[in-house]
Amino acid sequence: MIEFDRVAKRFPDGTEAVREITLTVPSRRTTVLVGSSGSGKTTLLRMVNRMVEPSSGQVRIDDEDVATLNPVTLRRRIGYVLQGGGLLPHRRVLDNIVTVLRLNGVRRRSAEERGLELMDTVGLDRALARRYPGQLSGGQQQRVGVARALAVDPNILLMDEPFGAVDPIVRTDLQNELLRLQSTLDKTVLFVTHDIEEAFILGDQVVILKPGGVIAQQGTPAEILADPADDFVATFIGAERGQRALRVEDHNGTQVVVDGRGRPAGVLAEGVPRQ
Amino acid sequence: MTWVGANIAQVWNLSVLHLWLSVQPIVIGFVIAVPLGLVAWRYRWLRGGLLSVIGLLYTIPSLALFVLLPPVIGISVLADANLVIALSIYAVALMTRFAADAFAAVDPVVRRSAVAIGYSSWRRFWAVDLPLAGPALLAGLRVVAVSTVSLVTVGILVGIDSLGLLFTDGLQRGILAEIATGIVMTVVIALVLDLVIALAGRLLMPWARRPPRRRRWLPWRSSRTSARGATAAEVAE
Numbered sequence: 001m002i003e004f005d006r007v008a009k010r011f012p013d014g015t016e017a018v019r020e021i022t023l024t025v026p027s028r029r030t031t032v033l034v035g036s037s038g039s040g041k042t043t044l045l046r047m048v049n050r051m052v053e054p055s056s057g058q059v060r061i062d063d064e065d066v067a068t069l070n071p072v073t074l075r076r077r078i079g080y081v082l083q084g085g086g087l088l089p090h091r092r093v094l095d096n097i098v099t100v101l102r103l104n105g106v107r108r109r110s111a112e113e114r115g116l117e118l119m120d121t122v123g124l125d126r127a128l129a130r131r132y133p134g135q136l137s138g139g140q141q142q143r144v145g146v147a148r149a150l151a152v153d154p155n156i157l158l159m160d161e162p163f164g165a166v167d168p169i170v171r172t173d174l175q176n177e178l179l180r181l182q183s184t185l186d187k188t189v190l191f192v193t194h195d196i197e198e199a200f201i202l203g204d205q206v207v208i209l210k211p212g213g214v215i216a217q218q219g220t221p222a223e224i225l226a227d228p229a230d231d232f233v234a235t236f237i238g239a240e241r242g243q244r245a246l247r248v249e250d251h252n253g254t255q256v257v258v259d260g261r262g263r264p265a266g267v268l269a270e271g272v273p274r275q
Numbered sequence: 276m277t278w279v280g281a282n283i284a285q286v287w288n289l290s291v292l293h294l295w296l297s298v299q300p301i302v303i304g305f306v307i308a309v310p311l312g313l314v315a316w317r318y319r320w321l322r323g324g325l326l327s328v329i330g331l332l333y334t335i336p337s338l339a340l341f342v343l344l345p346p347v348i349g350i351s352v353l354a355d356a357n358l359v360i361a362l363s364i365y366a367v368a369l370m371t372r373f374a375a376d377a378f379a380a381v382d383p384v385v386r387r388s389a390v391a392i393g394y395s396s397w398r399r400f401w402a403v404d405l406p407l408a409g410p411a412l413l414a415g416l417r418v419v420a421v422s423t424v425s426l427v428t429v430g431i432l433v434g435i436d437s438l439g440l441l442f443t444d445g446l447q448r449g450i451l452a453e454i455a456t457g458i459v460m461t462v463v464i465a466l467v468l469d470l471v472i473a474l475a476g477r478l479l480m481p482w483a484r485r486p487p488r489r490r491r492w493l494p495w496r497s498s499r500t501s502a503r504g505a506t507a508a509e510v511a512e
Contacts, residue, residue, distance in 0.1 A: 051391055072394075073393070075390070075391060075393035076393035080388070080392055082391070084384070086384060086387075086392075087385075087388075088385060088388075088389065088402075089382075089407070089482060090407060090409075090480065090483070091482075099392060100393055103392075103393055103394065103398070132481075132482045134482070148392065149392075
């Protein structure tokens with residue numbers, strides 16, 4: 001469990017990135033911080049592994065104040081994935097994956113064995129192990145980034161707009177992959193994105209942030225959709241444009257679901273969807 | 276060319292000596308300049324002043340340096356060390372700025388991601404900053420190497436033997452072939468050193484080579500493109 005306790009961040013130039021946020025990120029769930037740029041979502045995420053120190057307030061991991069922990073050892077037990085994977089361009093794929101294991105002193109042989117297993121886990125062909133990141137596609141690089149983050153089997157996974165730089169089809173792919181991984185791994189995932197669709201797809205809990213670092217609303221996707229807290233949230237999730245108000249029209253016996261503008265969104269299926 | 280044939284042994288000896296006199300200041304200069312460049316990059320308030328002062332060293336006339344240095348550090352004007360130290364100073368003067376720029380050119384995202392996954396700053400320098408600055412450092416080193424090889428010849432004016440001897444001797448005795456040989460061999464040594472550094476870079480940094488292009492543009496491919504759908508440019512034709 002990660003707790004943000006009245007944390008604030010003012011940068012030296014006077015900008016207020018985060019204003020007194022209190023938030024609990026439950027264990028073994030995916031929490032998505034979503035907001036436009038300047039909402040402090042990335043700043044919040046980086047406070048967890050002390051890449052950013054809060055100006056005031058406390059960040060706790062399982063009741064332990066992170067400010068009291070050594071930042072380097074703290075970072076080595078938290079998985080971190082960022083846009084483009086953040087891979088080291090001069091290290092081969094497998095070396096990138098085992099970086100943290102090697103930093104922790106695991107022997108090369110056993111680290112590499114684990115690295116190859118991780119390539120399977122994230123759906124990467126082992127034949128790519130000897131390539132350099134620059135020789136991989138954006139989606140593959142992103143998978144390497146996830147494998148690297150999982151290498152030390154951390155409880156916490158921080159994901160900083162990881163799928164922002166890939167095309168929509170690959171992004172959908174990676175999102176599904178993350179859902180599949182999360183269903184077996186049960187990590188505490190803190191995920192940052194500016195894409196509300198992505199937030200609703202991935203998040204057990206979604207936290208919508210306003211510019212200036214204030215929480216506009218938090219809850220499950222269904223709760224937020226059912227009852228947007230204010231106009232900001234309604235605009236942000238697209239409710240006021242009628243995108244979220246779906247109704248059913250009958251087309252020759254098939255129930256077609258259309259949005260507020262009458263654009264078809266899908267068809268109504270019979271029965272209960274299987275998970 | 277008869278002169279070359281008659282003096283081949285001397286040309287060879289002078290070339291080897293010249294190479295040795297070049298390599299020392301290149302290596303010493305590099306080893307000193309890289310930490311200086313790192314400091315200039317790391318502490319921004321220092322950067323301007325430090326780089327200007329070090330850059331100014333390059334404006335000291337080499338002849339003056341050869342004469343001034345020995346009494347200051349207590350060695351003979353004729354000592355190889357005189358030349359090596361003087362040229363090391365020039366190497367530092369050139370290389371420090373290259374090094375500062377090389378470290379500044381390392382992608383800050385990669386650097387930040389290295390910190391985020393748990394590199395300590397010491398390890399990050401060796402494992403991330405230094406290798407990623409490598410290609411730019413090496414490019415700078417190649418400039419320094421070529422410049423040093425040519426500067427070594429000036430040492431002959433204070434009596435330190437190198438291929439420069441062929442210039443002064445050839446000039447005094449009016450042997451054009453001797454002067455030409457000196458020039459050619461100096462260029463050859465510069466090229467050899469340049470090649471060695473470039474090859475070392477390829478071996479040490481295989482990742483820096485451009486990834487092979489997946490699709491090369493080939494002229495005969497364009498006809499196939501137009502078969503699928505003419506591009507705007509082709510329509511205009």
